[in-house]
Amino acid sequence: MTVQDIRAFNRFYTNVIGALDYSRQLYAPYTLTESRVLYELAHSPRTDAADLRTELSLDAGYLSRILNKFEQDGLIERTASARDPRRRRVTLTARGRETAALLAERADESVGALLATVPSADRPRLSEAMRTVRTLLSDGRPPRREDVLLREPRPGDLGWIVARNAALYAAEYGFNADYEGLVARIVADFAEDHDPHLERVWIAELDGRPVGCVMCVRDEAPATARLRLLLVEPDARGLGIGDRLVAAVVDFARGVGYRDLVLWTNDVLAAARRVYQRHGFVLAAEKPHRSFGRDLNGQDWRLDLTGAVG
């Protein structure tokens, strides 16, 4: 049950944050809230009091008093906002920036002490996990198409293709271990010997992690390319990644002079089929077969690259 996981994590992390300020000296002579305000001022370019209030969810009266104190201490200056005289524009003075830097340094130290307890080999995993939590809980801001990047594979990405193909098809369609072998074979053939001008792999990346892939290789038939291993992670579907991957293959194949683009798939893969159809592929043949521990309908699809574009 994920709710319990989250609550356990909340209790745990409340303690972590509490422990960071064990000495009660972290923010002196200010409070946690005051230092959050100072941080916000130091890091966001234009700040009216109202922005601070909404950003940090503070009570208006409370914030007003905090700003009074900051002004007395010479950390900020308050002027009327240009576009709305009710609003107060707040700007840090040089001294305010110094103080913010000092507090930041102390926080760095304290966090550094915590980090020192983590073996350095584990730190990348920690960063990664924290980033995952943040992006997933960031009020569900759905990832946008522009966040997806197509790129060449890097070391480990071919293995990722094998792993994710195997795991996903096992989970979604009950394919057995034979499928992992097939994918590994395809990947091995590609890695050991391919003409980079005529054969290529694309990785779709979202927030720094791979979420999709596709491969284009030469087919036995002359002037024919074959599209293989199209895959999009479930949690990244609906962003048009499949379309972009297929489009990349089609453009590439046409660009380097192939006349035909073919692919083999199975009728259970409905979502992929729709992608192929959108790009003009037509069903050329269909044949039942038993593979990967299941009875399947294999399909050959074909796209004529010499025809009119679009």
Added chain:
Amino acid sequence: MTVQDIRAFNRFYTNVIGALDYSRQLYAPYTLTESRVLYELAHSPRTDAADLRTELSLDAGYLSRILNKFEQDGLIERTASARDPRRRRVTLTARGRETAALLAERADESVGALLATVPSADRPRLSEAMRTVRTLLSDGRPPRREDVLLREPRPGDLGWIVARNAALYAAEYGFNADYEGLVARIVADFAEDHDPHLERVWIAELDGRPVGCVMCVRDEAPATARLRLLLVEPDARGLGIGDRLVAAVVDFARGVGYRDLVLWTNDVLAAARRVYQRHGFVLAAEKPHRSFGRDLNGQDWRLDLTGAVG
């Protein structure tokens, strides 16, 4: 810089926790601290006041007052501890358990609302990431040998072997993409056709994630087995995982009747070499070669399985 990552995460998570109690009704008629005490009472079997104090880092006077309030409300009973009359044993009444359950339910609801903003496809990743953060920051409790489990590969694990071999050797020794091809070939050969009685793969698992692997396959020479693809993740090294994997192969090979166990490695892999030596392997041949974009010294090692054990 990881310190900045952590601080960013702290700021972020402070807001998350704050947002959970947006209505200020979560704990009514109690406070956050009071409900933490109640939670602790409901979840740990025997609790003296002193235990609560240390567990939750509370002021003694503050806790005393909280317990007064609970007693007045009929949530707890206080008796003298048997072994030390200064200490007060605190036990929940039926009503106290009810109240704790009620608060827990409300917290569940609130967290549930948060969780509802996360697409269900992402939830396993969220749990996983939270668990990672927790285990890594849990005051550095180092994983123990007993936490490591050897098991058969599951769908995706063979791909994991390819990915991690490629990524680690690229990072640590600068191997190029050829190496990923080689590993994919080995894995593909294994997956497509292997005799489970004579050939096998082991995955080492720590806290539910794979951290190591090894493969045992038949060699061309008669009655000879070959150990391949020994790998341990950097952050899981020092737990004797390499030893256990090699031991698994040696035992298996001897058990099914092989007379020799051979392996090929390179002299740059010093840590692995020591593991092999500990298990009685002896260097049979050494030859320089150029592979994976580097000049290397390949080594053939051999272990006679028919000799005396141990």
Added chain:
DNA sequence: CCCGGATTCTTGACTCAGTCAGAGATATCG
């Protein structure tokens, strides 16, 4: 242009979570 309602900030008054110090009772150690 003016009116009503909403928004922004400020201030006074308050609550109550949490801290600190002292005292009584009891354990532990020499």
Added chain:
DNA sequence: CGATATCTCTGACTGAGTCAAGAATCCGGG
């Protein structure tokens, strides 16, 4: 037995954060 430490409780206090009222200003509708 005496000295010292520990556990709990109470009184007295601090100060972080909340609530409500009011002044200034904006905005939309007649």
